[in-house]
Amino acid sequence: MHYFTPKRCATSNKIMYHDKAQAQYAADQSLIERGAELWVYRCEFCGTWHLTHRDPSTSYAHTPLNQQLKPRSRKKGYKPRRR
Numbered sequence: 639m640h641y642f643t644p645k646r647c648a649t650s651n652k653i654m655y656h657d658k659a660q661a662q663y664a665a666d667q668s669l670i671e672r673g674a675e676l677w678v679y680r681c682e683f684c685g686t687w688h689l690t691h692r693d694p695s696t697s698y699a700h701t702p703l704n705q706q707l708k709p710r711s712r713k714k715g716y717k718p719r720r721r
């Protein structure tokens with residue numbers, strides 16, 4: 639038997655995979671065994687492959703703080719009815 643002993647990235651502390659296929663296999667196993675969908679990406683620091691919980695294609699499409707919804711003020715023109 640051959641055991642895969644994972645090394646961890648010094649920068650991200652994530653498990654290092656030497657090629658994309660190996661990382662993708664681990665991601666598939668995670669989805670099957672735990673229902674956790676993972677994405678594969680190449681680390682710019684160590685040059686190996688890591689898994690991430692976030693979809694890389696949407697991770698940089700977050701909403702800026704100044705575009706978040708403001709709480710709406712009361713309707714304008716509302717007049718309390720007088721008796």
Ligand SMILES: [Zn+2]
Nearest residue numbers: 647681683684
């Ligand atoms: Zn790394």
